[in-house]
Amino acid sequence: SSSRSSVIIIGAGISGISAAKVLAENGVDDVVILEASDRIGGRIRKEDFGGVSVELGAGWIQGVGGKKSNPVWELACKSGIRTCFSDYSNARYNIYDQSGKIFPSGLAAASYNKAVDSAIQELKNQEAKLRGLPTEPESPSAPKTPIELAIDFILHDFEMAEVEPISTYTDFGEKEFLVADARGYESLLHQMAETFLFSSEGIIVDNRLKLNKVVRELRHSRNGVTVKTEDGCVYEANYVILSVSVGVLQSDLISFHPTLPKWKTEAIMKCDVIVYTKIFLKFPYKFWPCGPGTEFFMYAHDKRGYYTFWQHMENAYPGSNILVVTLTNEESKRVEAQSEEETMKEAMGVLRDMFGVDIPNPTHILVPRWWNNRFQRGSYSNYPIITTKQDFTDIKAPIGPIFFTGEHTSERFNGYVHGGYLSGIDTGKALLEEIKREEERKKESQTFL
Ligand code: FAD
DSSP: OEEEEEEEEEOOSHHHHHHHHHHHHTTOOOEEEEOSSSSSOTTOOEEEETTEEEESSOOEEEEESSSSOOHHHHHHHHHTOOEEEEOGGGGGGOEEOTTSOBOOHHHHHHHHHHHHHHHHHHHHHHHHHHTTOOOOSSOOOOOOSHHHHHHHHHHHHTTOTTTSOOHHHHHHOSEEEEEOOTTOTHHHHHHHHTTTSOEETTEEOOTTEEOSOOEEEEEEETTEEEEEETTSOEEEEEEEEEOOOHHHHHTTSSEEESOOOHHHHHHHHHSEEEOEEEEEEEOSSOOSOOSTTOSEEEEOOSSTTSSOEEEEOTTTSTTOOEEEEEEEHHHHHHHHTSOHHHHHHHHHHHHHHHHOTTOOOOSEEEOOOSSSOTTTSSSEEEOOTTOOHHHHHHHHOOBTTEEEOSGGGOTTTTTSHHHHHHHHHHHHHHHHHHHHHHHHHHHHHHHHO
């Protein structure tokens, strides 16, 4: 079967939906949205776990309380979704060693400050090297002890803003709020979608949204695009907005005909993909401290990133008896490849080091697999320090009728929900401009005839 529309949007994550909304608000509504999975939301995804709703993907609204207002925070306020303030800074004062002792706060603070200083120094040196300037002779020593490794992990894998200014925090403020609502973070997306797609009793029933449509092939020319899905359907349109993650673009899921130019694939390949995994564990009762300043805690081990960063969910959901441990990159990939039983055993070894041998086993475990998900291939983009303005121009630049969007195309806010949201608006506007220009070109050639 084949049908033609003005625009095909590939992917129904926040960037695809915000792009579609901009188009609809400006009169372009013969749009088809093709989504590979069976739901909208993409990397914003809740799941019911042990009686509460947990966020497997994005969990926080990051960048709140500053001079400018974070648009995702505005959406959250309008919808009345329940959120909880998170104070990450307590993590560094709750660092456990392998015998269950908490490092004295003075020692922890000193180690933290030293790590921040050396990270700043290292960054300066990297920048100096890039510009061909002389570097400081004394290069900072690599973290070695378990506490140094734990601090290095939160500084770098959690992007603590002390090291370098991050536009999210400088623009929107330094506060972060955890979404803790049964409807999930994804309800913000649903509410947005319902402003332009038909819905009935909270379910989208609009046939412009097509779920379970895995795009495999994109043929493009001056006359438009032909899109083929895995189930053999063909869709035609004047334009495409492609919102899949940079991890998917780096994979061979979608083939382009003609192939993308070299400068485009180079820009795509330059971007790193971070894997970030939140493992949820539900227990029959609490055995961890729950007062003020205890929400985040760390485990210092001689393997960097080994079940280092922990959070209890008592602030978000009192009485839920849930712990979350976050792994990244190589540890994420390692754990994705093993069974839940093995992962539970490892996590329990760590918890018994911290809280003693008598603690109970969890009743439930949940291990998301973002790396092995062929519609994601990782959690979010991370641009190396050598990235230039040109790289962002290139990754965003349309190829004929194909327009690119998604969190990875946001120069200021890549890696975040608001990055995805704002990039969708940007790309929607850019496409509207192009449609206008095309109409003018047509009019001109008609008057000429
Ligand atoms: P996506 O949400 O990935 O949307 C793209 C869509 O395209 C997906 O629905 C996908 O299924 C679909 N797709 C892929 N391939 C195809 C295909 N071939 N055909 C059709 N459809 C296809 N951000 C924050 O601000 N705060 C956080 O706390 C935070 N934590 C995170 C934690 C994790 C574990 C993860 C994974 C992400 C986190 N993020 C966080 C990042 C945030 O989730 C993303 O930046 C944002 O949701 C990306 O939106 P997007 O529209 O660009 O991409």
